[in-house]
Amino acid sequence: MLGLVLATVAVAFFTLPLVGLLVRTPWSSAWRLLTDETTLQAVRLSLICSLWATGLSVVFGVPLAWVLARVPFPGRNVVRSLCTLSMVLPPVVGGVALFAALGRRGLLGHYLFDWFGIRLPFSMAGVVVAQTFVAMPFLVITLEAALRQLGERHEEAARTLGAGSWYAFRRVTLPMARPALIAGAVLSWARALGEFGATITFAGNFPGRTQTLPLATYLALERDPSEAIVLSLVLIGVSFVVLLAMRDRWLDAAVGRRV
Amino acid sequence: MTLEATLVVQIGELLLDMELAIAPGEVVALLGPNGAGKTTVLRTLAGLLALDDGRIVLDGQPLEDVADGAWVPPERRSVGVVFQDYLLFPTLTVVENVAFGLRARGTGRREARARATALLDQFGLAAYAGRKPSALSGGQAQRVALARALAFQPRLLLLDEPLAALDAGTRTEVRRDLRELLAGFDGMRLLVTHDPLDAHALADRVVVLEAGTVVQSGTLGHVTAHPRSPYVARLVGTNLLSGVAGADGVISVSGSAVRFTAADAPQPGPVHVAVHPQAVALHRDAQTGSPRNDWLTRVTELDEHGDRVRVTLADPPGMVAEITPGAQAELTLAAGQPVWATVKATEVEAYPA
Numbered sequence: 001m002l003g004l005v006l007a008t009v010a011v012a013f014f015t016l017p018l019v020g021l022l023v024r025t026p027w028s029s030a031w032r033l034l035t036d037e038t039t040l041q042a043v044r045l046s047l048i049c050s051l052w053a054t055g056l057s058v059v060f061g062v063p064l065a066w067v068l069a070r071v072p073f074p075g076r077n078v079v080r081s082l083c084t085l086s087m088v089l090p091p092v093v094g095g096v097a098l099f100a101a102l103g104r105r106g107l108l109g110h111y112l113f114d115w116f117g118i119r120l121p122f123s124m125a126g127v128v129v130a131q132t133f134v135a136m137p138f139l140v141i142t143l144e145a146a147l148r149q150l151g152e153r154h155e156e157a158a159r160t161l162g163a164g165s166w167y168a169f170r171r172v173t174l175p176m177a178r179p180a181l182i183a184g185a186v187l188s189w190a191r192a193l194g195e196f197g198a199t200i201t202f203a204g205n206f207p208g209r210t211q212t213l214p215l216a217t218y219l220a221l222e223r224d225p226s227e228a229i230v231l232s233l234v235l236i237g238v239s240f241v242v243l244l245a246m247r248d249r250w251l252d253a254a255v256g257r258r259v
Numbered sequence: 260m261t262l263e264a265t266l267v268v269q270i271g272e273l274l275l276d277m278e279l280a281i282a283p284g285e286v287v288a289l290l291g292p293n294g295a296g297k298t299t300v301l302r303t304l305a306g307l308l309a310l311d312d313g314r315i316v317l318d319g320q321p322l323e324d325v326a327d328g329a330w331v332p333p334e335r336r337s338v339g340v341v342f343q344d345y346l347l348f349p350t351l352t353v354v355e356n357v358a359f360g361l362r363a364r365g366t367g368r369r370e371a372r373a374r375a376t377a378l379l380d381q382f383g384l385a386a387y388a389g390r391k392p393s394a395l396s397g398g399q400a401q402r403v404a405l406a407r408a409l410a411f412q413p414r415l416l417l418l419d420e421p422l423a424a425l426d427a428g429t430r431t432e433v434r435r436d437l438r439e440l441l442a443g444f445d446g447m448r449l450l451v452t453h454d455p456l457d458a459h460a461l462a463d464r465v466v467v468l469e470a471g472t473v474v475q476s477g478t479l480g481h482v483t484a485h486p487r488s489p490y491v492a493r494l495v496g497t498n499l500l501s502g503v504a505g506a507d508g509v510i511s512v513s514g515s516a517v518r519f520t521a522a523d524a525p526q527p528g529p530v531h532v533a534v535h536p537q538a539v540a541l542h543r544d545a546q547t548g549s550p551r552n553d554w555l556t557r558v559t560e561l562d563e564h565g566d567r568v569r570v571t572l573a574d575p576p577g578m579v580a581e582i583t584p585g586a587q588a589e590l591t592l593a594a595g596q597p598v599w600a601t602v603k604a605t606e607v608e609a610y611p612a
Binding site for chain 2: 156158160162172178
């Protein structure tokens with residue numbers, strides 16, 4: 001009985017803010033605010049950057065998860081902790097750290113600038129870097145857990161058939177871990193989409209260049225709370241759709257594996 | 260085409276230390292109880308487990324030699340494996356599973372597919388080519404696993420308990436199929452099993468492994484007639500006693516008052532004595548006549564097995580007799596009852612331990 005009450009409180013805790021948003025939404029001016037050029041720019045920028053961040057997370061995160069799950073080497077736990085630290089790090093700290101490393105006078109950043117003229121801070125690429133920095137661990141952790149759970153036996157079978165370990169992973173294990181890969185990618189994408197702290201620290205807040213939806217929302221709150229509410233609704237809507245879609249895909253994939 | 264291997268590897272409590280040789284075209288069954296190290300043998304041969312000591316030489320090519328550090332990784336050994344639970348790839352279709360080994364070794368997609376399809380046809384699985392492994396029955400999955408392991412024409416085929424995952428009903432049928440399919444492959448085959456029926460149906464020779472060491476090897480007939488360990492004796496259902504043969508040809512069983520006279524008196528020294536349960540006759544009274552061994556003993560247990568009754572006797576002689584239900588009724592046997600047990604000297608198989 002107590003459990004039921006606590007669970008109800010929890011549900012209310014999550015639903016009430018949404019209801020609050022909906023109630024406070026200025027529906028009459030919502031459409032005008034939504035189609036406002038600054039808003040559209042922010043939406044476009046958010047989608048492009050978060051998809052780039054997700055892509056990069058997959059490209060680098062899959063091999064990383066494989067190495068962490070399959071290749072034994074001394075200090076593996078330390079490497080895992082380092083690679084997932086940004087999950088628990090305050091995002092602002094992440095942004096400052098990125099600045100120290102990739103800023104114009106940063107550890108690697110000044111070479112990037114001197115040799116190639118590349119300047120990451122305050123650019124769209126900077127947004128992608130900041131988002132990838134905080135998003136990739138979600139994919140790595142989800143996939144690594146799935147790989148460990150799947151075990152190595154199918155890979156061993158593949159190796160006796162003549163497959164090198166990476167080929168075996170790519171053709172056998174990764175398809176088997178597809179539900180986890182999708183889930184991890186979606187989590188990464190959601191994290192990238194909502195990224196605020198690291199982005200504003202490392203990439204700044206330039207409309208059309210680095211001002212993503214969360215940044216635009218925060219700024220709007222100071223200027224015009226009703227605009228902030230509309231932008232929040234957009235973010236919530238996108239996240240909710242993704243969450244629903246993921247459940248379906250997740251279920252499909254899980255059922256597909258069992259049949 | 261030969262395999263010569265000296266395998267030494269420590270896994271937890273178990274120390275595997277054995278020699279294994281397989282002749283061209285030979286089928287060898289590795290027989291042993293659970294935990295004897297059978298699967299470990301397969302894993303070392305396949306390259307999935309490194310040796311602590313020893314070497315593996317296949318057709319003159321060292322696959323592994325601890326002495327000089329030679330090591331061929333599993334993907335470059337010509338060793339096919341049929342795993343106990345098959346380990347078919349669930350996301351690939353049956354034909355993709357069978358073509359996997361060819362594709363992994365660089366055969367083009369189209370040719371690999373054609374060869375896999377031909378093999379599936381030969382295995383009577385053509386209708387299942389486009390299905391996922393999850394849609395197969397146990398017997399079909401096993402055949403796909405075999406086809407997959409054979410598709411790249413390995414020189415050595417390893418089968419780990421190929422029938423263990425099947426229910427008793429299909430096992431007989433699959434065993435027969437497997438026998439035919441294996442006969443069509445002329446490489447060396449090593450079969451791991453704990454079931455002497457599998458060994459009998461599929462293998463030319465058995466190697467019995469217990470606690471990491473080979474206790475016996477030879478044809479199944481020879482092993483059955485001359486068990487050298489309680490495990491083998493139990494496996495083939497015969498009585499095995501250990502003793503010492505004296506100069507007079509009389510064998511005294513260690514730690515027991517049992518004495519044997521064998522028709523063929525063994526050389527003096529430690530011996531094994533095998534007596535088939537059906538050779539142990541039971542009577543109410545003492546018998547006279549041809550050279551025999553007899554003991555007045557007691558029945559400790561009666562166990563009906565279809566048309567046979569297994570009668571466990573107290574020590575001496577501490578053996579199992581197998582009689583017909585008719586004989587049991589005639590003797591009105593019951594647990595605790597005294598009975599005379601006799602074994603003809605000609606039925607006593609004694610051989611050096």
